Amino acid sequence: MGQVERVRRGGYPSEEAARRARDELLALSREEQAGRSWTVARWLRYWLSTRTRIRPTTKMHYTRDVETFLIPRIGQLILGNLTARQLNTAFARLAVTRNRSGQPQTACTLQHVHTTLRAALNAAVREGLIVDNPARRVELPARERPHAVVWTEARVAEWEATGERPAVAVWTAAQLASFLDYVRGDSLYALWWLIALRGLRRGEAAGLRWADVDLHEGQLSVVRQRTTAGYDVHEGPPKSAASRRTVALDRHTVRVLRQHRTRQQEQRTRRVGAGKVCHDSGYVFTGPDGLPLHPGYLTQRLRILVDRAGLPPIRLHDLRHGAATLAHAAGADMKTIQDQLGHATIRLTADVYTTVLPATAREAAEATAAFLLAAGKPGAEVKQQIDRSRDPERGRPATEPGPEPDRGRVGPRACAR
Known part of the structure; x- marks a missing residue:
């Protein structure tokens, strides 16, 4: 210039x-x-x-x-x-x-x-x-954030009949459990479990290293991600400052990761014994050669597995949506879910990622109706008491009130107080 x-x-x-x-x-x-x-x-x-x-x-x-x-x-x-x-x-x-x-x-x-x-x-x-x-x-049309919907029976039936699917859809807990049971023998079972339960992004899971996983304390640290520009893979820091976070792991997830690490080590031993190349790259999720996976492969692999499992379609990122939904249904507050997902604002968490599952919504509806019905009972009892106290012929109280005892005149000053 x-x-x-x-x-x-x-x-x-x-x-x-x-x-x-x-x-x-x-x-x-x-x-x-x-x-x-x-x-x-x-x-x-x-x-x-x-x-x-x-x-x-x-x-x-x-x-x-x-x-x-x-x-x-x-x-x-x-x-x-x-x-x-x-x-x-x-x-x-x-x-x-x-x-x-x-x-x-x-x-x-x-x-x-x-x-x-x-x-x-x-x-x-x-x-x-x-x-x-x-x-x-410049004036532009408003951008509507996609709102995740749940694959209810009605939506599944419509998808099967028309082929049309929501932009963002998550599985019910039963559908997710069915998928995880189907892929139990898949080499990336631990990855599907981790994204579905703890809500890691695709790039965060692809870039996760064993050095960032503490199975003894039950937590992992998100400090890098593997993303794509075209087909080229680039590794760098997480998406934002809020994305750099520590994710708590439950005991079952720890057990899943331990089993995955054991299988990974056994596979490396077999390949080396057979004279094949196997890199000790340090990544949690790798290919047979020990090198980290291309993020695009994870997207393609999930699509194939979902189709084979006979479940309604979801994207890999929808598993992350579902993790927020499950946490919300299990009673986690918005701040906890925000920290778990690594969002910069709680508004994004609330607006996009926390769809209420049908069972949870029904429980809330039942609780609301029960509360109203319970509140109506005391009112009915009071009305019955008033009716019983009235003279059935004249519609006035059966017993006239007696004269009030003389407690002395109360002056204006006392009334004002």
């Missing part, structure tokens, strides 16, 4: 007007001159080249937004002349296009593209190329 450039502009009504425009441009700082001369496409690509401290996955998403959505629609505009009206028009046109599945662009996609553009223009403000970020005034 520090190179001296020749700026060409045309369309002025006279030579004098062109000179005035030239003099105004020369009076600006180099940053302001760049804002008046650079196109949006040039700035966006320059901004991308400076993003060296972000996660590879974030860089991949930024690049997709810039090259696929932003540059084709606003790339030819001059950065310093960019207005909110132009951006609103561009996003309106983007909203009526189709995604790779042939469906209209979702509110989530529009929000992501807007987030990328806003970050890029904020950087332009900081660099002094523009004085204001017009992306702040």
